[in-house]
Amino acid sequence: MDLSFTPEQEQFRAKVQKFLGENLPPGWGKAGFRPDGMSMIEFMRDWQRRLYEGGFLGMAWPREFGGQGASQIEMAIFNEEVARVRAPAPLNVLGLTMAAPTIITYGTDEQKKRYLPKILSCEEIWCQGFSEPDSGSDLAAARTRAELKGDEFVVNGQKVWTTLGHIADWCMLVVRTDPDAPKHRGLSYLLVDMKTPGITVRPLRQMTGEAEFNEMFFEDVHVPRQNLLGGLNEGWRVATTTLMNERGTTALASVMRYRIVFEEILDLVRSMTRNGAPATSDPAVRQRLAQFYVELEMLRFTSYRAFSQILRGGNPGPEGSISKLAWSELNQRMQEFVIELEGPASQLIKGSPYAVQGGRWQHHFLRSRANTIEGGTSEIQRNIIAERVLGLPKAR
Numbered sequence: 001m002d003l004s005f006t007p008e009q010e011q012f013r014a015k016v017q018k019f020l021g022e023n024l025p026p027g028w029g030k031a032g033f034r035p036d037g038m039s040m041i042e043f044m045r046d047w048q049r050r051l052y053e054g055g056f057l058g059m060a061w062p063r064e065f066g067g068q069g070a071s072q073i074e075m076a077i078f079n080e081e082v083a084r085v086r087a088p089a090p091l092n093v094l095g096l097t098m099a100a101p102t103i104i105t106y107g108t109d110e111q112k113k114r115y116l117p118k119i120l121s122c123e124e125i126w127c128q129g130f131s132e133p134d135s136g137s138d139l140a141a142a143r144t145r146a147e148l149k150g151d152e153f154v155v156n157g158q159k160v161w162t163t164l165g166h167i168a169d170w171c172m173l174v175v176r177t178d179p180d181a182p183k184h185r186g187l188s189y190l191l192v193d194m195k196t197p198g199i200t201v202r203p204l205r206q207m208t209g210e211a212e213f214n215e216m217f218f219e220d221v222h223v224p225r226q227n228l229l230g231g232l233n234e235g236w237r238v239a240t241t242t243l244m245n246e247r248g249t250t251a252l253a254s255v256m257r258y259r260i261v262f263e264e265i266l267d268l269v270r271s272m273t274r275n276g277a278p279a280t281s282d283p284a285v286r287q288r289l290a291q292f293y294v295e296l297e298m299l300r301f302t303s304y305r306a307f308s309q310i311l312r313g314g315n316p317g318p319e320g321s322i323s324k325l326a327w328s329e330l331n332q333r334m335q336e337f338v339i340e341l342e343g344p345a346s347q348l349i350k351g352s353p354y355a356v357q358g359g360r361w362q363h364h365f366l367r368s369r370a371n372t373i374e375g376g377t378s379e380i381q382r383n384i385i386a387e388r389v390l391g392l393p394k395a396r
């Protein structure tokens with residue numbers, strides 16, 4: 001693949017940089033940032049609205065649904081620039097990167113017109129109702145039941161780990177519509193209005209102290225038949241498209257994000273001493289840093305490969321699993337390295353006057369534990385790479 005950009009693409013990059021320079025609030029990215037006169041959620045909504053009005057969202061979507069009709073390359077440039085200045089990701093990230101591409105692939109014209117523009121403008125936030133207490137990796141074992149009664153599905157069951165469920169307006173819900181069919185063939189994919197009576201959302205607190213995700217209970221929830229995405233009992237195929245987008249489209253942005261983490265680690269190392277000498281002169285430290293650098297370069301070229309696959313085929317394929325596996329495990333190793341480097345000070349968290357850099361690495365370390373679980377565990381990514389990328393025999 002040709003890795004250079006055309007003059008037009010470089011102009012577009014400059015336009016993105018200018019927009020970000022003019023629109024990011026002063027103090028963004030500094031520890032303890034609080035937006036002026038609004039809550040963090042309001043700020044994030046406002047930020048997405050600005051991105052939308054600036055013409056930077058849904059760039060590769062068809063124009064009739066609010067897109068810009070541009071190529072995936074512009075989208076990649078935009079993601080790179082956003083990551084470079086550590087600008088916030090759009091609030092409706094699950095809507096933009098997962099629900100929308102799935103609706104574009106399987107939706108009727110009416111569904112596309114109904115949902116896509118409001119995903120872009122952040123008027124409607126989406127969550128992903130796939131995982132259940134007994135079916136995470138094995139999504140096809142989902143038991144949340146939807147019975148078709150006349151023109152409505154009646155949904156009963158439980159979902160768990162639903163990111164943004166507490167603020168979402170709509171949910172991509174995987175349900176069992178035929179309990180007698182083989183497990184992959186009895187699923188359907190519903191678009192569910194989160195304000196429908198019978199839905200209860202309860203927050204789950206994670207070890208960072210935040211509550212990003214939730215459990216959701218469905219009791220006799222009535223969903224109109226027109227909210228079925230793809231055919232009845234064809235939910236497995238539709239859900240796979242959502243998952244491949246989750247793993248594939250984020251690959252390039254993650255390269256930039258973890259390059260920045262690496263550079264922040266370099267700054268930290270430069271400010272530290274080990275055994276009375278600068279930490280940068282310690283061969284063990286230098287070796288670890290060199291290893292991270294090599295892995296980041298590997299991730300960069302692997303992401304270009306996945307990206308050229310998207311350019312050729314439209315939708316991301318199973319090779320997105322390689323990037324997901326690589327960035328999640330690399331980030332955990334980088335965070336562990338910082339904790340080791342801090343030594344006894346690594347016990348001090350945000351709030352302690354002696355915490356290194358305000359205790360932010362402790363938060364990053366704890367959050368990074370989720371990286372190899374969210375979006376499919378490392379074991380599952382390895383299975384996908386073995387079976388669907390390398391063509392090895394299926395695991396029993």
Ligand SMILES: Cc1cc2nc3c(=O)[nH]c(=O)nc-3n(C[C@H](O)[C@H](O)[C@H](O)COP(=O)(O)OP(=O)(O)OC[C@H]3O[C@@H](n4cnc5c(N)ncnc54)[C@H](O)[C@@H]3O)c2cc1C
Nearest residue numbers: 128129130131136137161162163370373374375376377379
């Ligand atoms: C931060 C975060 C956000 C999330 N957000 C969402 C969300 O918005 N929506 C949503 O639906 N889900 C979400 N999830 C759930 C996530 O997709 C699941 O946690 C994940 O798929 C694993 O499922 P599980 O937790 O049920 O573990 P299990 O599937 O029970 O797995 C337990 C262990 O067994 C291993 N294992 C399972 N099957 C195999 C196999 N075939 N071969 C080898 N090893 C295997 C796994 O790798 C894991 O180590 C989120 C999770 C996290 C951590």
